[in-house]
Amino acid sequence: MGSTLAEKLLARHAGLPQVRAGDLVVAGVTFAMVHDARAPNTIRMVEKMGAKSLPFAHKTAWVLDHFSPPPTIEAAQGHTAMRKFADEHGSVLYDIGDGICHQVLPEGGHLTCGDLIVGTDTHSVTYGAFNAFGTGIEGTDVSAVMATGKVWLRVPESVRVVLKGRLQPGVWAKDVTLHMLGKFGAEGLNYRAIEYVGSAVEAMEIDDRMTLCNHAAELGAKAALLEADGKTLAWLKAHGAKTPAPLSADADAHYADRFEIDTLQLAPQVARKHAVDDIVSAHEVIGQKINFALIGTCTNGRLDDIRQAAAVLKGKRVAKGVRMIITPASRQIYLAAAREGLIEALTEAGASVEAAGCGTCVGITNHLIPGDREVVISSANRNFQGRLGNHDADIWLGSAATVAASALTGFITDPRTVAGGQWEASHA
């Protein structure tokens, strides 16, 4: 019997001819990431370990993105400790405003096809968009990685999801995942590796593929993996990645489950307040008023997301009383958006564009605190009650196109019903 993509990737890094779902492997890590919400714990664990040297610390990136900019003295001190650690151990440092960990790692050329990448964040599954096994770990694990170059992993069962057809204009990878959250429930694919294949995946640009893999974290996935194609290789080359060594699943691999989704039939989806898996089509809730719109985060803060927003809002104004924040996922994206005139168009439309980072997603920066009974429509990945600092406010989730269309009208809006809402990345 053959191997799934997850089994192939983990066998390669464990130095074994073959591994099976359920096996425990000790695998060599290509590159690791520590962000500022986990760095203090990581530094404590390094101290507890008392290792004389950290020979693999230079293969880590330390990213200041959650507390960016730091809202407290404690957070600022944490950043000081991170800069010092990176200096002492030769780690790569991404400072405030450089961007979100899951964006700066691929942009910085730190990963390529066939790699094993671990990070102190559940959304480390993003790296699967590049045919790398990306998964989340914590401080103890990453301390061990810096000391030994290795991590223990249980080889996950895999689920093969075929995305048939092609997403219609105005429908995005975000809508695919929201649809799956409605179908399987939050954590519905807990521990599993999801392999996404099919014509709709092939048609997606890299930005949307990253959304697809990233948002699998809400399904509980341990990894979300794509095969590499010409787009993958061209993107990696353009970003200075090492020579790719892609892997693909065998035709006779064993899957715990297989699903097919006909993407032609898929409409823009939204998650209703408080639950990532309370999913309806946007057109079913068009009377729902919104007060705040957020486009950004590691899920949907990339250039194509900002282009979706600008396609809807250029030359228009957000609805009266609606506030809007755009947070590019990285400095590179911010610059690209500025050069394309998107920042200007969105600022003129009434949005506030803030420096790259992810603190606004999780209520750390306090840049977006809704009032009582106010409703936020956000391109983020989670909408737990109180996530933005007010338990009496609601957070809904949708694609960047849906968020922009909703900001324009002041109500949850199917982007396909407004001018520019059917903008397509491949036609850019």
Next chain:
Amino acid sequence: MLDQAIHGRVYLLGDDVNTDLNCSGKYLPGKDEAFIAAQAFEAVAPGFAARFVQGSVIVAGKHFGINSSREQAVHILRRMGVAAIVAPSFGRQFFRNAINNGLPVVECDVSGIEEGDSIEVDMAGQKVGVASRQLTRPLGAVPEAIRAILREGGLIPFLKKYPDWKITA
């Protein structure tokens, strides 16, 4: 320690217990671990931490520890003296963190197990049992490396003893 079975009193918790809300400093900034431990699970089980006796076993519903990747949640449970946690499933990162910090976590059907039962968790023997109810539940095989990490009290003490990850004993 783990070659022997763990015996303890059962403390029940429900499904989808999110340790981020109940067992970490995320919503109690600036508070130390002792303070957080005293409030643990307060929102879903009032008085839980005050009732909990060191060396006891938490038996919980599905997805215990979801949404949280914070290792601190496990540090708090260790501080409370939790001997083991039994649940049908765990949040993935919580499961890792528990093992890395020497806290045994096992997956099995928990139906029929009640608050106050005397439970036996036998990882080597691959079973969980409540003798008074004649109830036995099978456990999947626990790989030797996991048992070794737990036996040493977590990943850091494990690597102090086996710096090349090779288990020689």
